[in-house]
Amino acid sequence: MGLDKILSISGKPGLYKIVTQTRNGIIAESLIDKKRISVNVHNNISVLSEIAVYTLSEELPLFKVFEKIMEKEDKQATSVSHKDGKEALEEYFFGILPDYDEDRVYASDIKKIIQWYNLLQGNDMLAAIEETSKAVAEAEAASEEE
Helix, strand or coil, rough: HHHHHHHECCCCCCCCCEEEEECCEEEECCCCCCCCCEEECCCCEEEHHHCCCEECCCCHHHHHHHHHHHHHCCCCCCCCCCCHHHHHHHHHHHHHHHECCCCCCHHHHHHHHHHHHHHHHHCHHHHHHHHHHHHHHHHHHHHCCC
């Protein structure tokens, strides 16, 4: 399962994985408490594979930010908590992504990214990051061959 099966739902804490599709939306399972909810098409849903972080030169896909965290933390939980203060979060994120756009990436965004990474790590789902990275690399290689 890649990051294309993991969602953030506006107004709901944490992350959700897609269980199945329904006629009017999807059934999703929380990574926090494993409860299933029905999500209709009117909810504001973000698929993690489509989220990017602003840097000074480009928009970096979220999976690449997660890869940098995985590398720094050796696939362990982050050394800072999403509940830490703004300065600690920004300092940590600067260590991960020194060229992030400080005007467009807010402390609340950093907090979410750290929380999401720790949820994936705590649920043994870091392979989803690697799977997404591999799929993107294969797609790029295939488009170069054309």
